[in-house]
Amino acid sequence: MLPPLSHTLPPAVHAAPQSRTRKPALATEKSKGSLPANLAARLAGMEQILEKNRRELHVSGASLVIVKDGKVVYMKGLGLRDIALKQPVTPDTLFAIGSSTKAFTAMTVMMSVDDGKLALTDSPHKYLPYFTLSDPDADARITISDLLCHRSGLARTDMAWASGKLTAEEVIRLAGQAKPTAKLGEKFQYQNVMVSAAGQIVGEVQHAPWTSVLTQRILKPLGMNATNTSSAAMRRAADFAMGYVYNPDTKQSTHLPMRNLECIAPAGAINSNARDMARWLEFMLAGGVYNGKRLVSEKSFAELTKERIRVAGNIGYGYGWMLEDWKGHKVVEHGGNIDGFSAEVALMPDQKLGFVLLTNENTTPLASLAKETIWESLLGAPKTPAVLTHSPPSVDPSKEVGVYQFAAASLDVTVAYKDHALTLSVPGQPTYTLENVGDRRYKLAIVPGFFATFRPAKSDPKQTELLMEQPQGNFVAVRGLSSAVTAPETAAYDGPLKELIGSYANETPRIEFTVAATHGKVLFSTPGQPALTLVEKAKDQFALEGLPDTFGLTVQRNAAGGVSGLHLTQPQGALDLKREQQFVAPMSAEELMRKVIDALGGEANLSKHHALKETFTASMENQGLTGNGIQYARAPASSTTEIAFSAFGKAILTLRTFFDGDTGGAESSLGPSTSLSKIDCAEKRIALDFNSELKWRTLFKTVEIKRLAKVGEEEAYVVEMTPVSGKLSTRFFSTKSFLTLKQESVVVTPVGAVPMTSMFGDYREVDGVKVPFLQSQENAITGKTVMIMEKIEFDVPIPTTAFKVGK
Numbered sequence: 001m002l003p004p005l006s007h008t009l010p011p012a013v014h015a016a017p018q019s020r021t022r023k024p025a026l027a028t029e030k031s032k033g034s035l036p037a038n039l040a041a042r043l044a045g046m047e048q049i050l051e052k053n054r055r056e057l058h059v060s061g062a063s064l065v066i067v068k069d070g071k072v073v074y075m076k077g078l079g080l081r082d083i084a085l086k087q088p089v090t091p092d093t094l095f096a097i098g099s100s101t102k103a104f105t106a107m108t109v110m111m112s113v114d115d116g117k118l119a120l121t122d123s124p125h126k127y128l129p130y131f132t133l134s135d136p137d138a139d140a141r142i143t144i145s146d147l148l149c150h151r152s153g154l155a156r157t158d159m160a161w162a163s164g165k166l167t168a169e170e171v172i173r174l175a176g177q178a179k180p181t182a183k184l185g186e187k188f189q190y191q192n193v194m195v196s197a198a199g200q201i202v203g204e205v206q207h208a209p210w211t212s213v214l215t216q217r218i219l220k221p222l223g224m225n226a227t228n229t230s231s232a233a234m235r236r237a238a239d240f241a242m243g244y245v246y247n248p249d250t251k252q253s254t255h256l257p258m259r260n261l262e263c264i265a266p267a268g269a270i271n272s273n274a275r276d277m278a279r280w281l282e283f284m285l286a287g288g289v290y291n292g293k294r295l296v297s298e299k300s301f302a303e304l305t306k307e308r309i310r311v312a313g314n315i316g317y318g319y320g321w322m323l324e325d326w327k328g329h330k331v332v333e334h335g336g337n338i339d340g341f342s343a344e345v346a347l348m349p350d351q352k353l354g355f356v357l358l359t360n361e362n363t364t365p366l367a368s369l370a371k372e373t374i375w376e377s378l379l380g381a382p383k384t385p386a387v388l389t390h391s392p393p394s395v396d397p398s399k400e401v402g403v404y405q406f407a408a409a410s411l412d413v414t415v416a417y418k419d420h421a422l423t424l425s426v427p428g429q430p431t432y433t434l435e436n437v438g439d440r441r442y443k444l445a446i447v448p449g450f451f452a453t454f455r456p457a458k459s460d461p462k463q464t465e466l467l468m469e470q471p472q473g474n475f476v477a478v479r480g481l482s483s484a485v486t487a488p489e490t491a492a493y494d495g496p497l498k499e500l501i502g503s504y505a506n507e508t509p510r511i512e513f514t515v516a517a518t519h520g521k522v523l524f525s526t527p528g529q530p531a532l533t534l535v536e537k538a539k540d541q542f543a544l545e546g547l548p549d550t551f552g553l554t555v556q557r558n559a560a561g562g563v564s565g566l567h568l569t570q571p572q573g574a575l576d577l578k579r580e581q582q583f584v585a586p587m588s589a590e591e592l593m594r595k596v597i598d599a600l601g602g603e604a605n606l607s608k609h610h611a612l613k614e615t616f617t618a619s620m621e622n623q624g625l626t627g628n629g630i631q632y633a634r635a636p637a638s639s640t641t642e643i644a645f646s647a648f649g650k651a652i653l654t655l656r657t658f659f660d661g662d663t664g665g666a667e668s669s670l671g672p673s674t675s676l677s678k679i680d681c682a683e684k685r686i687a688l689d690f691n692s693e694l695k696w697r698t699l700f701k702t703v704e705i706k707r708l709a710k711v712g713e714e715e716a717y718v719v720e721m722t723p724v725s726g727k728l729s730t731r732f733f734s735t736k737s738f739l740t741l742k743q744e745s746v747v748v749t750p751v752g753a754v755p756m757t758s759m760f761g762d763y764r765e766v767d768g769v770k771v772p773f774l775q776s777q778e779n780a781i782t783g784k785t786v787m788i789m790e791k792i793e794f795d796v797p798i799p800t801t802a803f804k805v806g807k
Helices: 037-056 098-114 136-141 144-148 158-162 168-177 192-206 210-222 231-236 262-268 274-285 298-304 366-379 487-492 589-600 603-607 678-687
Strands: 061-068 071-082 243-247 252-256 309-312 315-317 322-326 329-338 341-348 353-359 402-406 411-418 421-425 431-438 441-444 451-456 464-469 475-480 502-506 511-518 521-525 532-538 541-544 552-557 563-569 575-580 611-620 625-634 638-647 650-659 664-668 671-675 700-711 714-723 729-734 740-749 752-766 769-779 783-794
Touching: 037 061, 037 071, 037 366, 061 274, 061 366, 071 274, 098 144, 098 192, 098 210, 098 262, 098 298, 098 329, 098 341, 144 192, 158 168, 158 192, 158 650, 168 192, 168 262, 192 210, 192 262, 210 262, 210 274, 252 671, 274 341, 274 353, 329 366, 341 366, 353 366, 366 464, 402 464, 411 464, 502 563, 511 563, 589 603, 589 700, 589 714, 589 769, 611 638, 625 650, 664 678, 678 714, 700 729, 714 740, 752 783
Parallel strands: none
Antiparallel strands: 061 071, 061 353, 243 252, 309 315, 315 322, 322 329, 329 341, 341 353, 402 411, 402 475, 411 421, 421 431, 431 441, 441 451, 451 464, 464 475, 502 511, 502 575, 511 521, 521 532, 532 541, 541 552, 552 563, 563 575, 611 625, 611 783, 625 638, 638 650, 650 664, 664 671, 700 714, 714 729, 729 740, 740 752, 752 769, 769 783
């Protein structure tokens, strides 16, 4: 979420430095008097849990307010708002709330509906003549409703507005030029610019800037007098928090400057404090009424929290609000992340309960963890400080091993035990070491704020389930059967389902499945997921043991009655899986290596070069950005890529990645530079080796030709390459030219490891070597970037500083 007028403030209330003996703030001007002892005890236990989590997650400061039954029952600051000056957080400390702003924007839209000035079914074109989408169908059909619930078909287009160089209109125009990644209404894709466009529409129909509408229609009536939408106004306040990011390598928190969000204000520009946000909670929990006055109609208020699109699992999205369930209670919430700050606003309407947690730490999961703690503390079994005491594992860690299926997230993870430590493997990501923090709860090493807890499954206490706590929300996975089925067991099987045993695949996208046998049972699985026993329901009809009836397999047969494939039905959609013939590679990996080297120009030509310079144009298709770049490479493993993007005649963004063979990182005009870890550097030395084609034997542990596949219209050998250090990558070599057409790998980005698909084409000869003049890279963070080479030169002089930080 975002991740993306000044007011006179009352004198700041300075409090003594925080300590573990400090009592929770239970009474305020709206809740004076004694509170039930049980509630006081619950809140005291809750505070100790949250304070422990805050310290463990290295969150410098936090401010929490809880409203119950129309009254503030808890309001307090924890930790420091300014580390250097050691100034404590108070209930009046201003924090950026990031994307929690979106709920305010949605409210201004519904107020404008009440005014008769717009309708949710209206096209944005009606109010913003410059609004367009590159998909003609989406452009013709999109409505204000679509803008508010992230179903425009566009992925994030955040890089342009984050530059701070464009106006609100230019940001919206540029997003319209981006290539969509889905059809209108097809799926939830978080989109800050579309929400900002909704805010701009409010400004147009109300004949005032959105910030003024927000102030006059919400902030002033609620008495949120300290709240503002300007980083400058926040810095002028007497009591405001500095934003920070914690570096787990250096174990230090670094200050992050606030970003000017004027061009995207309706999506995430609000700055507020616990005292003001309490009034927003009271207003929302009262159904749009404050101090006896209705500010939005009941009908319009109800529209805000109706599900408009499913996000994942049991999580939906309304207008500016995430919607989920907690033990049968509807929860309405929205987080917020912006440079140096994270926030959470959560409501449980049927319990007249809500809270706001504001922090000055970049993308911390503390807010998500707080939800469970607060709900349990006030509505579940009472929590006491005793839970803070670490206890040794009650179950031998080796007993936690298995494959755990996250049905809600359509994801499976593997827990293994090696060298006296548990590890957790997620498809497409590095393997994480689990560090015990008490009993059966573990934290993920090097990933602050992620926890894994093993416990008896609620559906069957004899089984084990895994609770994953993470910033995006908590998920529960159930341990399934191991998918590791040995070949001898399968070969020895001679039961009635023997004809089904084999390999199957869905082609687009490519997903492989296996039917195998163990202990007399026939199992259906795909790599990285649990193997599920086939349960025969009727001739050629099977259920999958442990899954609902919405999952099933139907055998497909050819004219001769043989098994030609399987039809898999599942809630996410049906798949036709074609039976694959056993692939026999026509050559050894050694022979393939030799053909690849010859295709590129031969060993002599490859080995004579030691440096490379490429100049190119770049187009970030899903961001709407174009630019120019230059890339340097030098033996043995140094590389630098620099790209400058522009829009509307303005230089808006520069990106640079660098590696000198030992250390590396990334620099961007959007924020502070980042450094690669030691593990990442070890992987880069292999991935960026200048003459890697000549060193397959030493760089890779295994090279295996797996199958044939089509890349466009061209047939290719699919080769899995496991490096000596790092993650497996898959390369697709043309069966005709033996040149690389495609590569699938996992790359390290500032937000973690993500899968990357690279494409290569338009090979031309330069100094005896074939090089691709057309390259593209695609990942889930930035979308697809196409690079067209303008000039490629070998062995030009390159200064050593080109590969260093701060060149």
